[in-house]
Amino acid sequence: MAIPRIKLGSQGLEVSAQGLGCMGMSAFYGPPKPEPDMIALIHHAIESGVTFLDTSDIYGPFTNELLLGKALQGGVREKMELATKFGISFADGKRVIRGDPAYVRAACEASLRRLGVDFVDLYYQHRVDNNVPIEVTMGELKKLVEEGKIKYIGLSEASASTIRRAHAVHPITAVQLEWSLWTRDAEEDIIPTCRELGIGIVAYSPLGRGFLSSGPKMVDNLAEQDFRKNMPRFQPENLEKNIVIFERVNAMATRKGCTPSQLALAWVHHQGSDVCPIPGTTKIENFNQNIGALSVKLTPEEMAELESYASADAVKGDRYGSAANTWKDSETPPLSSWKAQ
Structure with a gap:
């Protein structure tokens, strides 16, 4: 099937x-997967x-960018849009947001080297630094755009007020946030x-x-190092x-003749043409199943029924x-406080 294209941001x-x-492929969900298989995927x-x-x-750290750098050799780079992130680092074994x-x-500059590219299409602040006014961070990102090192700026897990302040310095192209049938807290303020x-x-x-996708079976099969083992849900x-x-x-998916993952993904796709879900996988068969979600059509009644579940x-x-940082922790000091330093 032909994958539709969308305009992300304005x-x-x-x-x-x-x-x-x-x-x-490289981190957080158990041990790293075999590199040749991931490049093939x-x-x-x-x-x-x-x-x-x-x-x-931070994926690895660094190993996922290195993996993509290998995969993008040989003319592949021109065919795709590449997004990476900064802002989380480890110092003395502790996570630091900067x-x-x-x-x-x-x-x-380190990401560009690892990826083996001249520029990144979309560069996100992965988590917001509470100690630095967002205007200061955005000022440096704006310079990187002017230098051609990044094309577009994004934020991840940012509150509505942080997004507004950032956007006033330089247009934000995309906000990355957790959004699924069972994670909808961003709908109240951030998405509008x-x-x-x-x-x-x-x-x-x-x-x-x-x-x-697979319910309790997924939880039963988690590797020892998989950080989902400690997630509250x-x-x-x-x-x-x-x-x-x-x-x-799963029961509704059976009625509709699709898989539960296709149904859950279709729900996200039906949120609007300004939304791009980025499901991860390490298996080609799961990838193929995921793109099948684009063919699943949902009526308003079916959307409401899913949401009721x-x-x-x-x-x-x-x-x-x-202990995790989310948009709820993303407020930053006023710019005046930084200038006074």
Whole structure:
């Protein structure tokens, strides 16, 4: 099937209507997967028309960017849109969020080297630094755009007020946020703000970290190093309630003649033409299944029925543990405080 193209944001970036999240190939979801298999998957995705690839310097750290750098050799780069991120680093074994200008520039230049490219199509601040005014971070990103090192700027897990302040310095092309049938907290404030400002929306974990694809079987099969093992929604006391959500999604998928993952992804696609989900996978057969979601049509009644399965009171457990940074932690000091230093 031909993969549709969409305009992401209002600054000129065009991407495939579905992207490919590359994190799980190298990090966080168990041990790294065999490099030749992952390169074959990346090439298969691009040849299939899924040309929007998503990575970050923290995936590994660094190994996922290096993997993509190998995959993009030999003329592949011209066929795709590349997104990476900065802002999370490890110092003395502790996670540190940084948005100071020197770090922004050093991180970008290091990513370009690892990826083996002259520029990145979309460069996100992965998490917002609470100690640096967002205007200061954006000022350095704006310089990188002017120098041709990045084409478009994005934010990830940013609050509506942070997005507004950033957008006033330089147009934001996309905001990446967790959005799926069972993670909908951004709908209240962040998504309307993006739409008001003409900012595209990139939905990560659109399959509920895999749970909406295979339910409890996914949780049973997690590797020891997989960080999902510690996520609140997958703890026994919450899981037994959340299984009901999967069972209902699965039953509707059976009625519609598709898989539960295709149904869950179709729900995200039906949110609008300004939304690009980026499901991750490490298997070509799962990738092929995911792009099949673009053919699944949902009526307003079916959308409402799906949403009733995963209403806020039906989903048990937060999407992250208490130590994680999300948009709820993304406020930054006023610019005047920085100038006074």
